Amino acid sequence: MVAPSTKRVVLFASGSGSNVENIVHYFQGRRDVTIAMVLTNKRDAKVLERCNKLNISALYFNKTAFLKSDGVLDILKGLNPDLIVLAGFLLKIPANLLLQFPDKIINIHPSLLPKYGGKGMYGHHVHTAVKANGEKETGITIHYVNERYDEGAIIHQAKTTLLKTDSVDLIAEKVHQLEFAHFPKIIDQLLQ
Ligand code: GAR
Helix, strand or coil: CCCCCCEEEEEEECCCCHHHHHHHHHHCCCCCEEEEEEEECCCCCHHHHHHHHHCCCEEECCHHHHHHCCHHHHHHHHHCCCEEEECCCCCCCCHHHHHHCCCCEEEEECCCCCCCCCCCCCHHHHHHHHHHCCCCEEEEEEEECCCCCCCCCEEEEEEEECCCCCCHHHHHHHHHHHHHHHHHHHHHHHHC
């Protein structure tokens, strides 16, 4: 039974969902926070398998419906979220959602924004560019979502050091570790 005061979080993901899994584990057993649902735009995303194992409700939606109708908006209104969290979600959030949930949608980006942000900069594309430019550090940015990719107000950043010998996969792994350590805690803080 979920108490009326329980904070409700809705997660969006497009891919593997390791952040989703980590967030679900973090809040497991908490009576004051519930993961109301996971939404995905990819019918075959691994996150759906994870949700099944974790016993979390998940729903696939079609990209066109997302961008061109109020279908997803209506689902969200029904879920009544306190916070909407993009955890590896790759579509731009349409205006109808931004208008309905001002300052309630946050994203995690796998670089130190404003570096390596914008359209086409996601996942391995980011880490490949970081490696190609010989960066000595990279990190994560958790930020509010607005109408432009990766440009909303920054809530939190964390850094990790890179070595010349780090492969793109190792950079991705270092960044994921930062995401696992910081993202659930920041969500928790924002809900308080
Ligand atoms: C994460 O590293 C996240 O920061 C990134 O996608 C990955 C998803 O991993 N997000 C973006 O690149 C958004 N522009 P996961 O599916 O294993 O959680």
